[in-house]
Amino acid sequence: MVKRNLRKESLDGWFILAQNTENVKLIRCKHKSVWVGQTTVDPKGHALPRPIVFKVTERYEEKGEPLLFPKIEVETYWITITGLSPQEVINLYHDHGTSEQFHSEIKSDIGLERFPSCHFSSNSLILHLALLAYNTLRIIGQISLEEQDENNLPVNRRKTVSRRRLRTVMQDLMYMAGRLIYSGRRWSISFGKINPFAQLAENVLHRLRCSPG
Known part of the structure; x- marks a missing residue:
């Protein structure tokens, strides 16, 4: 499980992919919408060597101030483990701070x-x-x-x-x-x-x- 560097990948491309991918968990609230899922193709439709777990956030407000245009945030992760849901993969990565304490x-x-x-x-x-x-x-x-x-x-x-x-x-x-x-x-x-x-x-x-x- 490795967090990817988006480099020059299009955030809008990931936003469209998240909306069109099947079995995506969608979380809507007043300030943002979040899509969490897994894909085997990139935003351009090319097949990937291994699956990618993604989390795409469309944010309507930041620090209490409404945004004129929604802000897109994207997190993507290479994975080789099986049996975990996309949300469990993201939570597991975010808990790496605990591992750093042991180090x-x-x-x-x-x-x-x-x-x-x-x-x-x-x-x-x-x-x-x-x-x-x-x-x-x-x-x-x-x-x-x-x-x-x-x-x-x-x-x-x-x-x-x-x-x-x-x-x-x-x-x-x-x-x-x-x-x-x-x-x-x-x-x-x-x-x-x-x-x-x-x-x-x-x-x-x-x-x-x-x-x-």
Whole structure:
């Protein structure tokens, strides 16, 4: 799925094609009309090597001001995936910002903005290890959201969120100062009673131990 560059393609040509294409979803409102569909030919009638999903908008008003002539806006996408409606394809592309956030965590939080080696094989190994660390921290972060007791957390960690950044997981659960204790022929770690994340870390560890596999 790739967004196309219209280059010198006619916007009016896409507008006419959208109006004449079958199985097009038409959305009309006071300020605009939107045609969403899929085509296997271009505006000139030439066959395409692969289907194109299009979204054509005829806008009658912009920023509250009525337009003397309607403004035509066109979005087109090459697709090779099947089983999705044109609107689902467009929504999936528009959600690429979420993917960029995950890329940012890999580069900044894990520290892989630049690879350390000039050898591909070495960088490949480092990337695989980073993938393991990333998935582990992501799992810990999601479990911590399910196990947390907001009353025992600092005020700045009581926000309702759907996920935690890797940096937050490392600062809250990985970088905790602790004391290694050997007693009764057993080793244990004590995080101190005043640590607000100690109980949360214990709950997460318990969940990981009890999880299958």
